[in-house]
Amino acid sequence: MSETEDLKILAGDLIDFLNSLEASCVKMRQQIAKLFGPEKAGWDPAKIKWTQEQGTAGPFEKSEDINNTEFKAMLKDLAAHKGRMNRNGAFYWISTQTAAQSAENSDNPRRPEH
Numbered sequence: 016m017s018e019t020e021d022l023k024i025l026a027g028d029l030i031d032f033l034n035s036l037e038a039s040c041v042k043m044r045q046q047i048a049k050l051f052g053p054e055k056a057g058w059d060p061a062k063i064k065w066t067q068e069q070g071t072a073g074p075f076e077k078s079e080d081i082n083n084t085e086f087k088a089m090l091k092d093l094a095a096h097k098g099r100m101n102r103n104g105a106f107y108w109i110s111t112q113t114a115a116q117s118a119e120n121s122d123n124p125r126r127p128e129h
Contacts (some may be wrong), residue, residue: 041104060105062083063080063085
């Protein structure tokens with residue numbers, strides 16, 4: 016095998032490992048939530064207005080609820096987690112600005128559809 020092929024195999028193995036590690040973390044958080052209750056965070060996603068969107072990777076929800084205190088608390092929490100986080104089985108992230116978004120709303124959090 017060439018060095019390039021070896022590196023591709025190694026990269027694939029690392030990705031498989033990281034995916035299994037992430038899945039284990041999600042499962043452990045779910046088990047902890049069953050035992051001790053859900054995480055105590057300063058925001059409730061049910062109190063944020065979400066719209067259904069379709070992306071290249073599938074459906075997700077998007078929010079532009081900028082005047083909502085729950086939304087603002089979520090943005091602070093996301094900022095503390097470098098713009099990406101898992102919480103109660105959902106993945107939240109801050110999108111990058113595209114031509115379809117205004118500059119004012121370029122940091123819209125998104126989450127996968129439930």
